[in-house]
Amino acid sequence: MVAGGVQYGWALQLSLLTPYVQVQYKYFTLINVFNDDLYLVQTLGLSHTLSSLIWLCGPVAGFVVQPCVGLWSDRCRSRFGRRRPFILVGCIFICFAVIVIAFSSDIGYKLGDTKEDCSIYHGPRWRAAIVYVAGFWLLDLSNNTVQGPTRALMADLSGTHGCSKANAIFASWMAIGNILGYSSGASGKWHEWFPFLSNRACCEACANLKGAFLVAVVFLLLSVLVTSIAGREEVAPSTVEERVGIMEIFRTIKNLPPKMPYILLVTSLTWLSWFPFNLYDTDWMGREIFHGDPKGTPAQMKAYDNGVRAGALGLLINSVVLGVTSILIEPLCRKFTTRIVWVMCNFCMFICMAATAIISSWSVHSYHGSIHDAIISPDGSVKAVALVVFAVLGAPLAVLYSVPFAVTAQLAANEGGGQGLCTGVLNISIVIPQVVIALGAGPWDGIFKKGNMPAFAVASVFAFVCGIVGLFVLPRLSTKNFKASAMSSLH
Template identity: 65%
Template structure:
């Protein structure tokens, strides 16, 4: 963009920055502030996408192992998420900043991405049936226990397309909210986005836990797809319907004015794709680099819990073992289901907290809220380690020797799940709001800043995913060291945030009342 070329990094005078902010607002909403209610419905697509994410997290890892992929391979398969986030979100964010489609800058990418998500979900859900048509086996699924490689290949291809499409939607969706926030402020927009994510999580986890889809839709049960598989198909079919409904709402309500042609000649000279993203790093607004660093550390403290939360409930709280005796496997499964219930509680608290983030940021500043959330994560992760030790010492034996769960330990574990909904709401909202405000002040594109911020999320995810196996083996498949490590990282992150996060004014995050706008 010519504005970015005129300023290297943080250069440029206040008139330039004001002109840039005005230009960005005019290119999205025609320079008019939209009502708070309309801003809420503009973000409906976040709920639709998150519904599918929740189903992925709760259903797909167990499902893919029924097709023949080992647990190790299924873990590697999840690396497509950070790879897609590293490559797709920054590129799509940069492209959406420059898009001159008549529909606007963000909505074309949201539309195409959602259509790809719908197709990928159908492929994943019906992978067993497709594999059967390709010749996996002629035996009925109720008696056949061997690998189904055609179905596995179809599944993996669909899964990768699904993750790439999810990332293609999320960046422009967040940038759209920042574009439309206007007088409501970027923190209000990101709090709304976080609330829709909580709604999607609640519906997704509830749908994934429902074991009656095969009864309600008996036509989903086929020779290649028995009850558990049919339940997955039913949940995913509902996910597609919900996603398309949310897409329709966003496309109708979130009106965008097409970007003008004033920068066309200069932009044509700039590289696009991943090379354009790397070049654009030089044009990031002031304060973005500390935000990227602190965001990466914050997510590094979260990923051990995200990766091991239900496994922790199954092993340390319920003392089960997925590869042990029948009783141990049953205890592990019970713990995993209780972990899913804990995630549901977590999502409810997340949704409530997201509604309070606007007033909190206005009163305390976003930096204080972000730092406080890191210290809260540190305390919660340390509490997880304490609960683990408490649980194991009560039984005076190894994880595999005890088959039941103490009610006090179970209640404390669920309380930790619920409490972590508060800092998770901050994690899903405040860093993106800070990046949006820095982009507005410094002239960087909203889409680019959102996409680049996502790199700080996927890098620690890759570190944890690749190191999880060796780390797990060193400590005998126990989760206590991982949570202790997370607690230490969160504490360090809180200390560093006090000194390095940008000092943004409270008024930059002000939200107008519900009657504001028109």
């Protein structure tokens, strides 16, 4: 359940924070356009190229934190269990980081940013931006602290049900967190429901972010409480004092199961194809599908905002498909083996990523509007097809959230290595592609000046290559031995 709580906040990050950091502080009165309402966008104003760099801390932290925390939890002999102390501490830091992000504008205001009202100030708020980035990085660091021990706890407690079914349940909770998070992101009414969140330093967009993240804190605290109480661990007392230093961690990595390098390779290629969409999905809807611009005319900014909200709706549909598919993964793996299911996932991603580039080109060529248009709206057919792509991607995402971890858990149970350490090392194969994409996607898109299309086109190539490679190098495992593997891991 704690996976659902963490994923709630992660879904908010994916749907809101990349667009949030790009739009500048602007204020417009649009007479006879939007019912004479005030259209206000008050965010941080970073460029499309630089926005991807903000995501670097998560992968960098995951590269170091998850293997360390994984091994430390394997060796932990606390009376509260091996995994739960790390999960609890990590969730506390997540709550703190979320509050820092939500109130970054208020903190920047107190630290000396402009005293003008946010509705009339046009310039940057650098102190707020620094606080925001610090909170964002702390959030990613805390997320990585929680994820490894949570996966390991799931494998520890899977019992006779087996790792495959347990990972499917884990993915289902992630889907629930996604659904709640994207629902929150798709709503722009938080500032109306909680008007006290708005002030001179924090206008509509900021207040919406506050409301969504504060609800995320409440849900995460409830989730971690249930997991801490219900997830009872039996820890054997240790009679030998074990050193768990940094060098010990690197020495222990040498003892990973022999087949793990193949799992790491295919996982890396899979995430190279997935993360560009993960990073720019709502931005893609705002720019290419709705023809908006976060730094353009009032009509373009309104169109971009509508696109971001439509993207959040697409992610919500994606999460529903993810939840349904999670239920089917275990019987699919039993029928076709985990290798075939994983390869099918990669080829599905190839088709979808190629479709995003095609849809982007279709949308751009079918649009005949002008930057002076008072109202900008997308082509209905293009929007519908884009939402279908969001929905279809829920199926391979369910596989990506469960099958690699189930295979890793089985290898750790059969051939040793430790559940926590193997899960942490698997995360390295996830974060390295994220670093590559975070560093390269923005500049790569900037070279071609085609929005998000170049990054999505490269993602489709990686997905195809990954499917071919996975077909030949993934271990031929089925779920027949998962139950025995899970029982042996408990012993």
